[in-house]
Amino acid sequence: MTMFRHSTSWINDALSGLQSLVFPSSCIMCAQTDQVICERCNAQWISPPRFINFVDVPTTSVVPYSSEVSSVVLKAKEDGNRVARRLIAQALYEAVDFISIRKKNQPFVLVPIPSSREAIRQRGESFLHPILKNVNEIAAVHGSNWEWKEVLIHKKRVRDQAGLNSRERSQNLQGVFAVREGVAEERPIILIDDVITTGSTLKNAILAFNERKMTVLGAATACASAHQFLIR
Numbered sequence: 116m117t118m119f120r121h122s123t124s125w126i127n128d129a130l131s132g133l134q135s136l137v138f139p140s141s142c143i144m145c146a147q148t149d150q151v152i153c154e155r156c157n158a159q160w161i162s163p164p165r166f167i168n169f170v171d172v173p174t175t176s177v178v179p180y181s182s183e184v185s186s187v188v189l190k191a192k193e194d195g196n197r198v199a200r201r202l203i204a205q206a207l208y209e210a211v212d213f214i215s216i217r218k219k220n221q222p223f224v225l226v227p228i229p230s231s232r233e234a235i236r237q238r239g240e241s242f243l244h245p246i247l248k249n250v251n252e253i254a255a256v257h258g259s260n261w262e263w264k265e266v267l268i269h270k271k272r273v274r275d276q277a278g279l280n281s282r283e284r285s286q287n288l289q290g291v292f293a294v295r296e297g298v299a300e301e302r303p304i305i306l307i308d309d310v311i312t313t314g315s316t317l318k319n320a321i322l323a324f325n326e327r328k329m330t331v332l333g334a335a336t337a338c339a340s341a342h343q344f345l346i347r
């Protein structure tokens with residue numbers, strides 16, 4: 116925890132210095148203070164992870180989804196906002212660490228859910244890549260050496276999930292992922308995604324690994340709708 120406070124204040128110092136030259140800075144989440152991320156908002160992204168009501172594999176998440184939280188995810192996705200990326204990375208670090216401890220620190224490799232082909236074309240890389248680099252940096256501060264690998268590909272084009280109900284989402288995503296040809300990975304996998312909504316994305320990713328007889332240890336997500344958090 117102390118490390119996060121420390122690293123956040125480092126970001127705040129560096130970025131507010133730069134930003135104040137260009138824009139009057141305010142919290143990227145609540146817009147109410149003159150820090151790039153205020154103490155209250157930051158606390159949400161470093162709160163203890165919890166298990167999610169998703170039965171296929173042990174799945175963890177940190178931040179209950181809200182409009183403020185979704186604005187941070189959008190800033191990371193659409194604008195490549197560094198503070199937003201770092202917040203998601205903090206939550207993902209906690210979520211992965213929780214699974215790792217539960218699995219008695221056995222070796223694993225992190226595998227992100229890939230962005231859609233269109234999104235990769237537009238932004239040059241998958242949205243989770245810079246975030247995973249941040250996760251690694253945070254893990255290194257804690258003495259862990261976590262590796263991530265881009266292993267999944269999209270087998271078909273998916274419609275935008277926004278505006279689809281849960282049945283449509285699950286049909287839209289059916290059979291969408293495959294494990295890249297030639298990938299030989301002995302270590303079990305911890306899947307990474309920014310947000311879990313219906314669980315359809317994770318379910319289909321797990322199916323792709325099962326087809327190749329690869330083990331999925333768990334799934335770590337940064338945000339989830341509040342009703343999905345298990346009270347434990």
Ligand SMILES: [Zn+2]
Nearest residue numbers: 142145153156
């Ligand atoms: Zn705030």
